[in-house]
Amino acid sequence: MKLAACINHVPDTAAKINVAADRMSIDKTGVTNVINPYDEFAVEECLRLKEKNGGDVTVISLGGDAHKESLRKALAMGVDKAVLLKDDGVRDSYGVARGLADYLKEISPDIVFFGKQSVDYDDGAVGVMVAEMLGLPSVSVVVKLEVAGGKAVAEREIEGGREVVETTLPAVFTAQKGLNEPRYPSLKGIMGAKSKPIEERPLTALTAKAALVQMQKPPAKPAGRVIGTDATAVPELVRLLHEEAKVI
């Protein structure tokens, strides 16, 4: 079984993000980047499918040289091949999807896994766009997957429950938290990954379909208000919660 996972290299979720002076990018001072957390579930699921069904796992990332760090992490987890689709420019979700889809068409995997969203720009768009570009079925927000006989049965998380979906392969899936518990790379895996090759494919720049206009921080929260310090404040508190905050 041919498996592929697409991974993004994103600011660590613990990092404090500030908008840069040009208001068109983030200030990268002191910000470390990591493999997108949802993409770790995608890589882990591909590794488990390989362990169960045989085959090989390719990880693909589109971006600059910095993305090699996340590709190396995936190699340390145990994937067979890592590919950097190199573009130092800025691509919107469509551009990222286009680059990935062109490469995936070439290697035609049975299963392509994405994270449900990239925690930098949060579009949740690339996986389903790639499925459309490849003309493949897609199942998003997957929390369980069983594969047998050229078919897949996936469980999706929906409001208040789960939905069970069956599809034929090849197909595209996007991973939700809870799908699995990603493994920690072993020391042997980390050492081995250092010398494993990362295939580089240069991409030509692509005009974005959506252009960034400006980045803004959310407005600062107003200071808290003390209504009173004993039970006499309760009626006023209830009135404010009802009439101003409109939460009761």
Ligand SMILES: Cc1cc2nc3c(=O)[nH]c(=O)nc-3n(C[C@H](O)[C@H](O)[C@H](O)COP(=O)(O)OP(=O)(O)OC[C@H]3O[C@@H](n4cnc5c(N)ncnc54)[C@H](O)[C@@H]3O)c2cc1C
């Ligand atoms: C209008 C616009 C302007 C932007 N400007 C900048 C900028 O100036 N600087 C900058 O650094 N970024 C910029 N970006 C964001 C950058 O292009 C995003 O990384 C890209 O759009 C993917 O994020 P997303 O939120 O669209 O991904 P989502 O659709 O949320 O990602 C879903 C999944 O797709 C896969 N995926 C996403 N991105 C990649 C990737 N690069 N390689 C492999 N797999 C991937 C992962 O599996 C991920 O979990 C911009 C995006 C937009 C829309």
